[in-house]
Amino acid sequence: MATAVRQSGLQEPPRQSADYRFPPGFERNLLWYALRKFRPANPIHLFQHLAETYGDIAHYKLGRHHIVFLNHPEYIREVLVVQNDNFIKERTVQRTKMLLGEGMITSEGAAHRSQRLAAQPAFHRQRIVEYAGIMVEEAVHIRDSWRTGEQRDIAADMMNLTLNVVARTLFATDLRQEVQELAAAINRIMGLYNFLIMLPAAEWLVHLRPPGLAAFVRARKRIDAVVYRMIDAHRQSGVDRGSLLDLMLAASPADDAESRQSLRDQVITIFLAGYETVANALSWTWYLLSQNPDCETKFHEEVGSVLGGSPPTFEDVSRLRYTENVLAESLRLYPPAWAMGRYARNDFALGDFFLPARTTVLISQFVTHRDPRFFQDPLRFDPDRFSAEAKARRAKFTYFPFGAGARQCIGESFAWMEGVLVLATLAQKWKLRLVPGHPVEPQPLITLRPKYGMRMLVEQR
DSSP, rough: OOOOOOOOOSSSOOOGGOOOOOOOOOSSSSHHHTTOOOOTOOHHHHHHHHHHHTTEEEEEEEETEEEEEOOOOHHHIIIITTGGGGEEEEEHHHHHHHHHHHSTOOOHHHHHHHHHHGGGGGHHHHHHHHHHHHHHHHHHHHHHHTTTOOOOEEEHHHHHHHHHHHHHHHHHOOTTTTHHHHHHHHHHHHHHHHHHSSSSHHHHHHOOHHHHHHHHHHHHHHHHHHHHHHHHHHHHOOOOOOOOOHHHHHHHHSSSHHHHHHHHHHHHHHHHIIIIIIHHHHHHHHHHHHHHHHHHHHHHHHHHHHTTTTTOOOOHHOOOOHHHHHHHHHHHHHHHOEEEEESSSSSSSTEEEEEEOOOOEEOOHHHHHOOTTSSSSSTTGGGGGGHHHHHHHHHEEEETTTTTTGGGOHHHHHHHHHHHHHHHHHHTTTEEHHHHTTHHHHHHHSSSEBBTBBBBOOOOE
């Protein structure tokens, strides 16, 4: 596969539009189709249509902007790995700066490398082992609060659980009294996500605070208040607990406005990435288990045989292989990070196509993970797809729930361990059943949330 034209010391003259070769795709501008066929609120429908109609690579325009959608592992590898230096995060991610600021998800270049380097020790194996006990403690706390026969929104429960886990492990802070406040503010922002993405010049309009943006600003202020209280408490204590927040404070010892803003951006980014994705993965996993009783039985049998009634530990994670496979298959069908985008700095080649600088490249885990070329009978829930033998046969970049390349999620090992430990801990005592008639629909926001929550009945094992 061809690679991008590399930039040398001499600037190559700009190409003429006649030199570009675009992939097949829409004949008309997306704005024309959006009024007739595709709902802007659900881009997954658009991506699925592009993959089904045009195959591995498709092109369309949105206004004056060229956009390319990829659905083949070779193209995906080319953008995320081979030509990574030619791409930055695209507009949708840049728009999330309204919430995240210049955190690890939105920052680029040297700033991103510096933040990642500062945070890396918090995710070393030794620290990950220490986190296991806290994860189990939080899971036991919520497990023991449930009652037989009650109806619960499992999505909300998983959000509260993972918020507490992230606060205690990565930030050495007990937020139990503020979890509801923080979750409510984040939920409010999530509800405004599509409005923020679609609204022209939202970054400027936010200062005028029209109705939707006023609600966003209020929610952001609530989040900021919690985060700044946490930062100030750590500074005043003078105790280094070795947490991620302590590492961040050590890397940014100044207490001026600029440093505080930088710390705030980093903390909020890790909070959102660290709790939101795992919570959604767990919610979808409980739903899928409730719909697949044979897999659920095998899952409960493993939990019983491996743990024997004792709380799980870090050492048990590697023994809970089917539990990990259950989580992996859930991440295939309902990946919390459901899409990613890149923006080309320079002209570049993809296979037989040559595309201009400023082209947006979109990739969807949700679509690729459900492609029958890569996963037989793709809509069927089958954790055995992730046996060691099956994984060895699978082509790279057909399964990438945590991204890939230089910007692959720094907390991937943290998330896998937390998911396995929480599933096993709760399953020691409970089974969950979807409330009859409860609608289940994925909602592609910053992460893939269940649109109507996940109302489930708690049943004792």
